[in-house]
Amino acid sequence: MTDDIALQNRVSQFLFHEARLLDERRWEEWSALFLDDGDYWAPATPGQPDPFDHVSLIYEDQLLRKVRIARFSSPVAFSLQPFPRTVHIVSNVIVDRHDAKSGEISAASRFLMVEYRRDAQRFHAGAYAHDLVDEDGVMRIRRKKVDLVNCDGAHESASIYF
Amino acid sequence: MPVLFDNVRKKIDAGALVEADRVHRSVYTDPAIFDLEMERIWGKAWIFVGHESQVADPGAYYSTMIGRQPVLMTRAANGEICVLFNRCAHKGAALVGDRCGKVKEFRCGYHGWRFDLDGRLIGIPLEAGYDGTRFDRRGAEANIARVPGVATYRGFVFARLSGGGPGLADWLGGVASSIDNMVDRAPDGALEVAGGVLRYAHDSNWKFFVENLNDMMHPMVAHQSSSLTGRMVAKRELAPDAPTPSAIEIIAPFTESYSFFDDMGLHCFDNGHSYSGGKTSIHAKYSDIPDYNARMEAVYGAERFREIMSVNRHNTVIYPSVTIKGAIQTMRVVRPVAVDRTIIESWTFRLKGAPDELLRRSILYCNLINSSANLVGPDDQEAYYRQQMGLTTQGNDWVPMHRDFGRDEQIDAGHLYAKGSSDLAFRNQWRAWKDYVCARETQ
Numbered sequence: 001m002t003d004d005i006a007l008q009n010r011v012s013q014f015l016f017h018e019a020r021l022l023d024e025r026r027w028e029e030w031s032a033l034f035l036d037d038g039d040y041w042a043p044a045t046p047g048q049p050d051p052f053d054h055v056s057l058i059y060e061d062q063l064l065r066k067v068r069i070a071r072f073s074s075p076v077a078f079s080l081q082p083f084p085r086t087v088h089i090v091s092n093v094i095v096d097r098h099d100a101k102s103g104e105i106s107a108a109s110r111f112l113m114v115e116y117r118r119d120a121q122r123f124h125a126g127a128y129a130h131d132l133v134d135e136d137g138v139m140r141i142r143r144k145k146v147d148l149v150n151c152d153g154a155h156e157s158a159s160i161y162f
Numbered sequence: 163m164p165v166l167f168d169n170v171r172k173k174i175d176a177g178a179l180v181e182a183d184r185v186h187r188s189v190y191t192d193p194a195i196f197d198l199e200m201e202r203i204w205g206k207a208w209i210f211v212g213h214e215s216q217v218a219d220p221g222a223y224y225s226t227m228i229g230r231q232p233v234l235m236t237r238a239a240n241g242e243i244c245v246l247f248n249r250c251a252h253k254g255a256a257l258v259g260d261r262c263g264k265v266k267e268f269r270c271g272y273h274g275w276r277f278d279l280d281g282r283l284i285g286i287p288l289e290a291g292y293d294g295t296r297f298d299r300r301g302a303e304a305n306i307a308r309v310p311g312v313a314t315y316r317g318f319v320f321a322r323l324s325g326g327g328p329g330l331a332d333w334l335g336g337v338a339s340s341i342d343n344m345v346d347r348a349p350d351g352a353l354e355v356a357g358g359v360l361r362y363a364h365d366s367n368w369k370f371f372v373e374n375l376n377d378m379m380h381p382m383v384a385h386q387s388s389s390l391t392g393r394m395v396a397k398r399e400l401a402p403d404a405p406t407p408s409a410i411e412i413i414a415p416f417t418e419s420y421s422f423f424d425d426m427g428l429h430c431f432d433n434g435h436s437y438s439g440g441k442t443s444i445h446a447k448y449s450d451i452p453d454y455n456a457r458m459e460a461v462y463g464a465e466r467f468r469e470i471m472s473v474n475r476h477n478t479v480i481y482p483s484v485t486i487k488g489a490i491q492t493m494r495v496v497r498p499v500a501v502d503r504t505i506i507e508s509w510t511f512r513l514k515g516a517p518d519e520l521l522r523r524s525i526l527y528c529n530l531i532n533s534s535a536n537l538v539g540p541d542d543q544e545a546y547y548r549q550q551m552g553l554t555t556q557g558n559d560w561v562p563m564h565r566d567f568g569r570d571e572q573i574d575a576g577h578l579y580a581k582g583s584s585d586l587a588f589r590n591q592w593r594a595w596k597d598y599v600c601a602r603e604t605q
Contacts, residue, residue, distance in 0.1 A: 042535060045358050053521070054358040055510065055528045057535040064409055064530075067388070067395045068537055077387035079544035154361035154505045157540035 002095040011107045012093045014139045015130065019088035019111070022161055027069040030161075034141045035133065036062055042146040042162060057151065057158075068159075079157055084117040086160050090128070103134040104142075111146075113162055124162055125149050174198065180596045183567045183589060184560045187553040190367040196501035203482055203598040204229030207433070208313070208320040208333050210484035210495060211235050211245055213511075215317065215354040216262065221279060224262045227497055228323055233309055234258055235319060238280040245309040245321040246281045257306065268306070281306035316345045317353055318484075336577050337435040340478035344488035346470045349457045349515030353491070356512040357525045362534045363505050366546035368482070368498035369591070371506060374542060375477040375485050375494075376438045376587035378423035379565075381416045384545055388537040389416035408449070412527050415444035416538065423582040426476055432576040434481030434594030436587040443476040445489035453517045461515070481591055491524045494532065502550050508532035563588040 002008065021030040034040070042057040051059040060068065071077055089112045097106040106129070113124040126148040132139050146162040174194055179186035189195055209228045216224045217237040224235045225248060232248040234257070248256045250270040257268045257277070267284060268277040276284040283304040286292070292299060311322030313330035318341055320330055331338060345353055364371065374380065381389070392413035396406070406414075415422075426439040439445075458467045478486045485494045491513060497505040510524040531538045553561070566584035573579050580586040 044360055044533070048358075052525065053356075053518070055360050055508070055525050055533070057360070057529075057533050059529055063396065063399055063407060064537075066399060067392045067413070070395050071387050071391045071537060074387040074391055077541070078384060079540035080387075152359075152361070154363040155534035156363045156365070157543045158535040159540050 002098050004095070004098065007098060007105075008093070008095050010139070011095050011105060011130075011132070012090075014132070015090045015093060015107065015109055015128070018141075018144075019090050022088055023086050025072070027072060031062070031065050031069060033139075034062065034065070034144075038062070038141045038143060040065060040144050040146075040161065042148065043151055045152045046147070057148070057155070058146075058161075068161075072159075080159060082118055084115050084160050086116075087114045088162075089113075105132040105134055105139070106130070107132060111162070115158070115160065122156070124158065126151070126162070177596060177600045180592050182593075183564045183585075184562050185592055187559055187561055189595075190369060190550065190553050190561075191501065193501045196367075196498070198599055199595075200229045200498070202601070203595065204498065205323045206327065206598060206601075207482060208311070208322050208330050209482075210480065211312075211319045211321045213317055213353065213355045213493075213509075214243060214314060214319055215352075217243060219264070221264045221266055222262070223258060223265065223268075223279075225258050225260065228309065228321060229498065231309075231323065232256060233321070236279050236281075238278070242280065243312065243314065243319055244280045245312045245319070247307045247309065249307065250275055251277070251283065251304055251306055252286075277306050281308055316341050333433055334480065335433065335435060336429065336431040337437060337478050337480055339473075340437050340475055340486055340488050343470065343473045343475065344486060344491060344511070347458075347488065347491070347516075348513035349454075349461045350513075352514045353511040354514055355509055357510040357521055357528075360508040360528055360533050361505055362508065362532065362539065362543070363503070364543050364546055365502055366504060366543070366550040367501055368496050368504040369595075370546035370549050371504060371542075372479060372482060372485070372496060373588050373591060374546070375479050376428060376436050378426065378428070378438060378476075378582040379420075380542075380545070381423065381444075382418065382420065384541045385416040385538055387541060389413050392537070393417070406449075408523060408526055409530055411448055412530050413537065415447070418444065420583060426582045428580045428582055428584055428586055429573070430570075430578045430580075430586050430590035432594070434591045435479060436481075436590055437475050437478040438582060438587070439474055439476035439489075441472060441474060443474045443489060445476070445487070446474040448490075448523070451517060451519050451523075454520060457515060457517070479587070479591075481594055490527050491520065492528055492532070506532075563592070 018033055040060045041051050044055050044057050048054050090109050092110040094108045095105060096108055109128045111128055115122045126146060129145040131142040133142055176198060179189050211226060212224045212235045217235055220237050220239045222237050226233060234246045234248050236244045236246060238244055248258055250257050252273055252275045255270055255272045257270055274287045278284055309321045309323060310325045313320055315330055315334060315338060392410055396410045426443055428438050430436040474489050483496050491511040493509045495507040499505060508528050510528055512521045530536050563585040566580055570586050571579040578586060
């Protein structure tokens with residue numbers, strides 16, 4: 001854990017900014033926060049070691065992110081009519097690791113995502129683990145991992161990023 | 163989500179709700195019909211319980227449901243697979259609260275009654291208290307009750323809540339060949355459940371899912387937003403000579419043409435079973451995994467290997483409880499919860515003796531197609547939900563399934579064939595539904 005208050009603040013602001021981009025449906029800007037080889041991963045079981053030898057709720061590289069984001073504006077996306085609205089609340093931000101030389105940062109946080117669609121309001125909650133790279137003052141995401149508290153439960157459809 | 167059902171209750175004449183080429187909307191919406199189904203279909207048919215690899219060693223148990231009945235699949239000390247009701251013989255507490263595990267014996271957490279892995283009572287605290295009473299320590303009621311029928315087909319364990327009817331292999335009929343083909347694809351000739359499970363909750367009746375699997379008029383419409391978008395984005399983003407990523411190989415065929423799905427064909431059998439695809443399917447054009455091909459040829463010889471790989475089925479429905487995809491080694495298990503609530507579990511298999519890439523491809527397939535947060539499944543789920551909502555409306559009580567009615571081809575006894583776009587698979591499921599639901603009324 002770092003005691004660098006300025007860094008803690010920068011990381012927190014970055015995570016809040018990322019959450020806002022999702023809520024404001026600024027998908028391209030959100031995806032651009034990732035490194036070109038960065039990935040987004042929501043495991044389907046607690047403690048899942050990797051996204052390859054076990055199923056995941058979502059595991060997406062840049063290409064699949066672009067497919068999902070393009071689908072958001074498809075006029076024939078049946079399950080996005082009406083389109084869900086979300087609020088992501090990010091909290092308990094801890095900078096676990098910072099390598100000043102490589103710029104690598106590991107940040108842990110907690111989130112609550114409220115999703116509203118067609119008269120139903122749902123809650124998704126869990127932990128975020130962000131692997132970030134700080135290059136010349138610009139932070140990018142190498143991996144965003146979303147550990148839902150109920151990741152191995154029975155879920156209804158969830159199209160929007162947690 | 164609102165609960166959707168008809169408010170007007172009336173005496174049910176289930177037989178009158180199902181005709182050869184159409185069904186009354188209430189079969190999907192009426193909670194009383196759901197109760198009948200639980201008793202007469204899920205209470206009488208062979209229901210898929212699990213795969214034997216889920217209880218590989220003595221003491222392993224796997225907890226699941228047969229319809230509304232909580233059951234345990236266990237492996238006894240002598241290697242036998244047992245299916246027990248998950249209920250202590252004493253005051254009825256469920257013996258097991260988690261999904262799977264391993265024990266030396268079952269011990270009820272309430273009063274400490276102990277049972278062997280096959281359900282037989284081992285001991286009761288202060289057992290002498292029952293001496294001279296009507297309770298028979300050696301009688302059947304002292305043991306965990308066993309589900310009456312249990313049978314295995316090439317590692318797939320099925321159980322039946324009531325005793326009568328055909329044996330499992332006879333009941334499977336022609337769809338047993340879909341299980342055969344998946345198992346034959348393993349160089350070591352066996353499957354193993356691996357890679358975890360995805361559990362997808364649907365606010366809709368179980369039959370919408372089971373019908374949709376061999377509904378080949380929907381993919382090019384319902385999955386346009388994912389499949390066609392996937393094709394477009396891949397074309398835009400990738401160099402023209404770049405190899406197609408596996409994810410795009412998986413998503414793209416969902417928007418193949420009507421004629422492609424027509425040509426896949428549809429095979430239907432007694433008891434509601436069916437499969438689509440044969441020589442070709444949406445899985446036929448996946449890239450080769452050279453190491454796998456070499457191992458298969460070494461085991462089976464070139465001719466038999468080609469024969470196994472030439473079977474390329476799309477979906478196989480083993481009505482009502484499980485659907486499999488041999489060509490990509492996945493399985494979906496149907497768990498009806500209420501008239502408008504269904505949970506679908508997606509599992510993947512490791513082909514024993516095959517390189518890890520095959521399991522990884524099955525996992526990628528499930529992530530992309532069967533996860534609740536994937537790109538393809540939500541459009542199916544939305545379709546089912548809207549059917550559930552739409553069929554509560556008045557004014558049009560019947561759901562048609564007339565397409566190509568009367569134009570089926572009889573291959574042999576109990577085996578019908580039609581082109582992929584035919585409604586035959588629906589009619590075939592409803593024929594079985596009527597046989598199950600009405601059998602008791604005529605007895």
